[in-house]
Amino acid sequence: MTPERFAKISGVLNLRQPSLTVLMDEVNKPHNFSAVLRTCDAVGVLTAHAVPPKHGGLPTFNATSGSAEKWVAVESHADAVSAVRQLQAGGMQVLATHLSQRSVDYRELDYTRPTCVLLGAEKWGVSDEAAGVADANIIIPMFGMVQSLNVSVAAATILFEAQRQRLAAGMYQTPQLSEAELQRLRFEWAYPELAPLYVARGEAYPALGEDGELPS
Structure with a gap:
């Protein structure tokens, strides 16, 4: 990424x-x-x-x-x-x-x-x-x-x-999704291969860095 x-x-x-x-x-x-x-x-x-x-x-x-x-x-x-x-x-x-x-x-x-x-x-x-x-x-x-x-x-x-x-109407000027939804989708879009593994294990997605990097 x-x-x-x-x-x-x-x-x-x-x-x-x-x-x-x-x-x-x-x-x-x-x-x-x-x-x-x-x-x-x-x-x-x-x-x-x-x-x-x-x-x-x-x-x-x-x-x-x-x-x-x-x-x-x-x-x-x-x-x-x-x-x-x-x-x-x-x-x-x-x-x-x-x-x-x-x-x-x-x-x-x-x-x-x-x-x-x-x-x-x-x-x-x-x-x-x-x-x-x-x-x-x-x-x-x-x-x-x-x-x-x-x-x-x-x-x-x-x-x-x-x-x-x-x-x-200015509806594209501010995000229409909640911050929680944005965080979830950012991870799923950035790491489509990893997301199902976290879901299968029942684990929350890790927080991504500012540039989308995974936590070390």
Whole structure:
């Protein structure tokens, strides 16, 4: 671990936004799944959520992710409706990308609030049931012949609007994670091979030096 590498890790963690996330409902194409995670990393999402496709588990990460899967944790859920309700119970507003009578332009919403963007599978989109329990349905205005964007492009469009609003509100200027969470994540990101050993032994992570060095 070099001082430069540890400084990069610390700087990125200081910008993480635990109150911003996505829920991918049965997104089954690895390149799209990976591309969404790459955007999540770019805007500071700490943890993403996903409902695995009915046939098979979560898509395998591919080169499209740019190794984002190392930096964005993915929490799996059994189904979209229960996942939405769980996120809402945790204080998140859930915005479903879905065309309905109550849909609004995605730019009209307040993304400085704790927010989850619900994204549907490429072929079927968000289900009516999941969209129905979401706090709002959002759309990206389209002026061409096609009716929707690729799911990863839609995710990027919406998440960078969230980033824009949060930047304007100063939410990237101070860490959104507690000091305890920052210390834990610094160790796990800096020493991914050692962290599981401490967890298996039930031991606390050692305190790292200013440059990320392990105690002697």
